[in-house]
Amino acid sequence: xxxxxxxxxxxxxxxxxxxxxxxxxxxxxxxxxxxxxxxxxxxxxxxxxxxxxxxxxxxxxxxxxxxxxxxxxxxxxxxxxxxxxxxxxxxxxxxxxxxxxxxxxxxxxxxxxxxxxxxxxxxxxxxxxxxxxxxxxxxxxxxxxxxxxxxxxxxxxxxxxxxxxxxxxxxxxxxxxxxxxxxxxxxxxxxxxxxxxxxxxxxxxxxxxxxxxxxxxxxxxxxxxxxxxxxxxxxxxxxxxxxxxxxxxxxxxxxxxxxxxxxxxxxxxxxxxxxxxxxxxxxxxxxxxxxxxxxxxxxxxxxxxxxxxxxxxxxxxxxxxxxxxxxxxxxxxxxxxxxxxxxxxxxxxxxxxxxxxxxxxxxxxxxxxxxxxxxxxxxxxxxxxxxxxxxxxxxxxxxxxxxxxxxxxxxxxxxxxxxxxxxxxxxxxxxxxxx
Amino acid sequence: xxxxxxxxxxxxxxxxxxxxxxxxxxxxxxxxxxxxxxxxxxxxxxxxxxxxxxxxxxxxxxxxxxxxxxxxxxxxxxxxxxxxxxxxxxxxxxxxxxxxxxxxxxxxxxxxxxxxxxxxxxxxxxxxxxxxxxxxxxxxxxxxxxxxxxxxxxxxxxxxxxxxxxxxxxxxxxxxxxxxxxxxxxxxxxxxxxxxxxxxxxxxxxxxxxxxxxxxxxxxxxxxxxxxxxxxxxxxxxxxxxxxxxxxxxxxxxxxxxxxxxxxxxxxxxxxxxxx
Numbered sequence: 001x002x003x004x005x006x007x008x009x010x011x012x013x014x015x016x017x018x019x020x021x022x023x024x025x026x027x028x029x030x031x032x033x034x035x036x037x038x039x040x041x042x043x044x045x046x047x048x049x050x051x052x053x054x055x056x057x058x059x060x061x062x063x064x065x066x067x068x069x070x071x072x073x074x075x076x077x078x079x080x081x082x083x084x085x086x087x088x089x090x091x092x093x094x095x096x097x098x099x100x101x102x103x104x105x106x107x108x109x110x111x112x113x114x115x116x117x118x119x120x121x122x123x124x125x126x127x128x129x130x131x132x133x134x135x136x137x138x139x140x141x142x143x144x145x146x147x148x149x150x151x152x153x154x155x156x157x158x159x160x161x162x163x164x165x166x167x168x169x170x171x172x173x174x175x176x177x178x179x180x181x182x183x184x185x186x187x188x189x190x191x192x193x194x195x196x197x198x199x200x201x202x203x204x205x206x207x208x209x210x211x212x213x214x215x216x217x218x219x220x221x222x223x224x225x226x227x228x229x230x231x232x233x234x235x236x237x238x239x240x241x242x243x244x245x246x247x248x249x250x251x252x253x254x255x256x257x258x259x260x261x262x263x264x265x266x267x268x269x270x271x272x273x274x275x276x277x278x279x280x281x282x283x284x285x286x287x288x289x290x291x292x293x294x295x296x297x298x299x300x301x302x303x304x305x306x307x308x309x310x311x312x313x314x315x316x317x318x319x320x321x322x323x324x325x326x327x328x329x330x331x332x333x334x335x336x337x338x339x340x341x342x343x344x345x346x347x348x349x350x351x352x353x354x355x356x357x358x359x360x361x362x363x364x365x366x367x368x369x370x371x372x373x374x375x376x377x378x379x380x381x382x383x384x385x386x387x388x389x390x391x392x393x394x395x396x397x398x399x400x401x402x403x404x405x406x407x408x409x410x411x412x413x414x415x416x417x418x419x420x421x422x423x424x425x426x427x428x429x430x431x432x433x434x435x
Numbered sequence: 436x437x438x439x440x441x442x443x444x445x446x447x448x449x450x451x452x453x454x455x456x457x458x459x460x461x462x463x464x465x466x467x468x469x470x471x472x473x474x475x476x477x478x479x480x481x482x483x484x485x486x487x488x489x490x491x492x493x494x495x496x497x498x499x500x501x502x503x504x505x506x507x508x509x510x511x512x513x514x515x516x517x518x519x520x521x522x523x524x525x526x527x528x529x530x531x532x533x534x535x536x537x538x539x540x541x542x543x544x545x546x547x548x549x550x551x552x553x554x555x556x557x558x559x560x561x562x563x564x565x566x567x568x569x570x571x572x573x574x575x576x577x578x579x580x581x582x583x584x585x586x587x588x589x590x591x592x593x594x595x596x597x598x599x600x601x602x603x604x605x606x607x608x609x610x611x612x613x614x615x616x617x618x619x620x621x622x623x624x625x626x627x628x629x630x631x632x633x634x635x636x637x638x639x640x641x642x643x644x645x646x647x648x649x650x651x652x653x654x655x656x657x658x659x660x661x662x663x664x665x666x667x668x669x670x671x672x673x674x675x676x677x678x679x680x681x682x683x684x685x686x687x688x689x690x691x692x693x694x695x696x697x698x699x700x701x702x703x704x705x706x707x708x709x710x711x
Binding site: 032066 | 475500559563564567573651652655656657666667669
């Protein structure tokens with residue numbers, strides 16, 4: 001009896017020791033937004049199931065981008081998983097900085113929305129798994145539209161948007177017809193203006209990488225943007241990014257707001273939004289063409305090649321981006337809080353459809369956004385609101401600063417475009433794209 | 436008449452000083468007030484100043500979501516460690532420059548200061564690579580070394596200014612009494628320069644506490660101080676102003692209290708030698 005007991009105790013001890021020996025500690029770098037916070041909260045379940053532990057490093061988006069770029073480019077190896085966007089995934093994958101993640105056994109790749117999967121791949125190899133994806137669309141106040149006798153079409157044009165904004169603007173009562181991003185930055189004002197230029201028929205570069213900012217579509221788009229913002233936009237728009245516009249919209253100061261589809265859940269939540277009951281959603285407006293009028297972005301999880309814990313990291317990726325995880329969020333945090341835009345099954349889930357009336361509009365926007373065919377005229381790049389080359393971060397931010405200066409009234413549209421064209425040309429020449 | 440003008444001027448200066456003081460302090464006050472609001476109240480327009488439903492919810496959430504005390508402890512170790520190490524190096528350096536200046540002492544001082552003129556990001560990659568190779572990434576030791584080197588020019592300059600105020604004859608007298616160089620620095624110079632050393636120490640603790648470039652770029656999960664704690668609540672997508680304010684208040688509270696209690700020494704130290 002005693003020998004048996006000893007054997008059992010020893011076996012149990014060995015089992016514990018063995019599992020402890022296999023338990024790993026991984027470090028995940030991520031951004032601070034609602035979906036990622038939920039992931040952190042629920043990740044304790046994965047830790048319990050696997051015995052592994054997670055160190056979270058949460059940083060502001062731009063700090064995170066700088067931080068992980070430094071680490072990954074120098075092979076620092078501080079992170080085992082990093083949160084990156086659809087801009088970085090193909091570029092870093094091509095550089096050999098990311099582990100391919102298209103070979104995880106038992107992972108339901110077919111359930112991923114094809115456009116999302118495509119956006120995270122380079123030459124057919126998947127380098128990141130999508131956590132949530134977004135496009136852009138139009139949010140508007142149904143009560144104000146009703147009062148004014150206006151009807152928002154399923155596919156509005158920018159001309160109609162300007163007309164609606166004119167009718168609805170009531171500056172005396174701090175009601176602004178249209179809220180758009182004005183804060184300079186490639187991921188701020190240029191995310192919106194990029195789509196505006198696309199639908200006005202413009203493009204960043206021609207097939208030979210020659211900048212096209214001195215062409216008529218850019219002038220038309222920028223003139224439109226400056227005009228509507230001056231007449232119908234809120235004051236101090238040059239400091240308005242996503243957050244500031246969300247605050248304005250939620251507090252009833254904007255009649256229309258064109259921005260990320262991920263805003264839907266937030267403005268629709270009565271605990272956060274004063275106008276939750278009066279929010280309508282429709283597609284992003286179009287102008288000359290319907291190509292590239294809505295952006296595409298996917299926050300995703302990727303594994304740097306400098307990580308020494310690839311297998312454990314893949315296991316976490318598979319867990320956090322799975323259908324089971326979506327269901328777990330729905331059950332624990334409410335269905336409106338599930339990470340949107342990545343899986344077909346999410347949009348077939350009746351619980352989600354019932355909780356999120358905006359689901360279909362969001363899905364249609366994401367499906368329609370095609371980063372591989374973003375403009376009316378041919379281009380040598382992929383990406384709708386960005387150009388998938390490493391130099392774009394700098395170029396986009398510099399151009400955004402010029403346009404923000406124009407919005408502040410410091411220069412005209414022509415002057416801003418001329419300066420932007422010149423700087424972009426210099427940057428592209430220095431990078432060796434053009435002579 | 437002269438007295439009346441003088442009183443009026445005094446009142447004028449007092450009002451102006453209070454106005455400037457309040458203007459400087461207002462962003463901190465606003466941050467503290469916002470930390471007690473709900474997220475909805477934090478973005479309300481017009482903003483409410485004092486009349487809102489005060490809540491501690493943000494502090495609870497921040498405490499639940501992050502390990503404040505680990506970040507706090509890292510900040511304490513890094514700021515105190517780098518300041519003490521800096522003082523150990525800077526006291527002898529400032530002594531030699533103040534009491535046995537060479538032909539190039541002024542140039543050396545200027546050169547030391549010139550290292551502060553280079554944007555830190557210019558040397559980020561070389562330092563990152565060195566840290567990676569010697570295993571100092573995400574370690575408190577690594578940050579103590581970097582912050583020591585960054586603040587060393589300021590420490591040397593401040594101490595040099597204080598030491599210049601001390602009459603050299605006293606040190607000479609000590610030497611004539613048979614004091615060695617070590618005795619001279621430790622037993623004669625240092626006690627006389629205690630106010631100056633104290634204010635240098637305080638200022639450098641504050642500078643190291645608030646340093647946000649290197650502390651963010653060279654750390655990940657283990658050695659991240661309170662600057663990283665604040666950065667984790669900043670978000671371009673999602674409104675977390677109240678929580679960000681709570682995190683900021685928790686991060687600046689220790690240094691604010693330290694500054695409040697030592698303001699006399701700080702002001703004295705900063706203005707020492709300014710008027711002759």
